[in-house]
Amino acid sequence: MRRSAHALEDMSVLLAVAHPDDEGFGTGGVLALLAGRGARLTLVCATNGDVGEISDPALATPDTLGQVRQAELRRAMAVTGVHDLRFLNYRDSGMAGTDDNRHANALMQAPPDEVIGRLVDVMRETRPQVVITHDPTGGYGHPDHVVMCRHVTAAFRLAADAAAYPEQLARDSQTWHPGLLYYVCFPRSFFRRMWQYLREAGIRPPFASDEVDTLGTPDDEVTTVVDVEPYLATKIASLNCHRTQIDPQGPFHKLPTHRLHDMMRNEYFTLALPDDAGADADLLGRLAPAAARQPGLP
Numbered sequence: 001m002r003r004s005a006h007a008l009e010d011m012s013v014l015l016a017v018a019h020p021d022d023e024g025f026g027t028g029g030v031l032a033l034l035a036g037r038g039a040r041l042t043l044v045c046a047t048n049g050d051v052g053e054i055s056d057p058a059l060a061t062p063d064t065l066g067q068v069r070q071a072e073l074r075r076a077m078a079v080t081g082v083h084d085l086r087f088l089n090y091r092d093s094g095m096a097g098t099d100d101n102r103h104a105n106a107l108m109q110a111p112p113d114e115v116i117g118r119l120v121d122v123m124r125e126t127r128p129q130v131v132i133t134h135d136p137t138g139g140y141g142h143p144d145h146v147v148m149c150r151h152v153t154a155a156f157r158l159a160a161d162a163a164a165y166p167e168q169l170a171r172d173s174q175t176w177h178p179g180l181l182y183y184v185c186f187p188r189s190f191f192r193r194m195w196q197y198l199r200e201a202g203i204r205p206p207f208a209s210d211e212v213d214t215l216g217t218p219d220d221e222v223t224t225v226v227d228v229e230p231y232l233a234t235k236i237a238s239l240n241c242h243r244t245q246i247d248p249q250g251p252f253h254k255l256p257t258h259r260l261h262d263m264m265r266n267e268y269f270t271l272a273l274p275d276d277a278g279a280d281a282d283l284l285g286r287l288a289p290a291a292a293r294q295p296g297l298p
């Protein structure tokens with residue numbers, strides 16, 4: 001059963017991502033907005049980002065990176081106001097085509113039934129009205145993002161099915177029908193705008209001019225845009241906790257602040273399920289005007 005008018009204080013929202021810092025750019029503002037308005041938030045992070053970049057060798061070694069990134073995500077979520085943080089402790093599968101793909105503990109090697117079961121278990125426990133995860137393209141094609149999209153979508157369908165993972169129900173758990181599944185996305189026009197901002201600032205964009213029109217989600221497939229401008233400071237402070245992932249020489253850090261803020265002030269989603277959401281379909285999108293009516297929030 002779905003209700004059409006959710007009070008935010010009654011709302012439970014589950015975000016499931018592949019790596020520490022995946023939550024930041026695409027959903028950091030929405031998380032801060034929801035936390036500020038009393039929603040119950042759970043973040044599931046499937047891997048520890050073990051094979052990501054290390055911006056400064058003083059911060060971590062390849063052996064400690066997973067642990068360091070867990071701590072970074074804990075700090076980031078403390079800033080954002082997300083207190084229920086769960087690591088599934090799979091190993092980062094690395095970029096497509098690398099040896100890390102084949103590591104025995106890599107997320108992409110984990111049996112789908114096992115990962116989906118763990119996600120179903122979290123859904124049955126936290127009973128979210130809204131579930132958010134990566135889109136099917138994985139944003140920039142990271143295999144862990146693609147795998148998480150598939151597994152979270154499967155779990156979203158199975159959490160209500162008493163025949164799925166009945167051992168969980170024999171414990172204290174009950175089936176749960178999550179209301180809405182959103183995929184985080186970046187519209188094509190976002191990449192075009194970023195390309196223009198980089199060029200006007202004299203920065204070489206990390207993709208070619210003709211490539212830019214193939215990146216991201218076609219704009220007409222984006223169902224929901226949330227203006228998170230009132231939460232931009234929190235979003236940036238939270239992102240800055242991921243110190244091992246911040247490259248001050250990277251192209252985006254050289255953008256003028258007003259351009260960077262312009263790139264960060266909207267967050268974009270496609271409603272994936274259900275097909276018949278009706279009045280609930282734009283639930284996330286309706287948050288922003290409500291937030292604007294309450295200027296006293298962080």
Ligand SMILES: [Zn+2]
Pocket residue numbers: 018019022142145
């Ligand atoms: Zn990632």
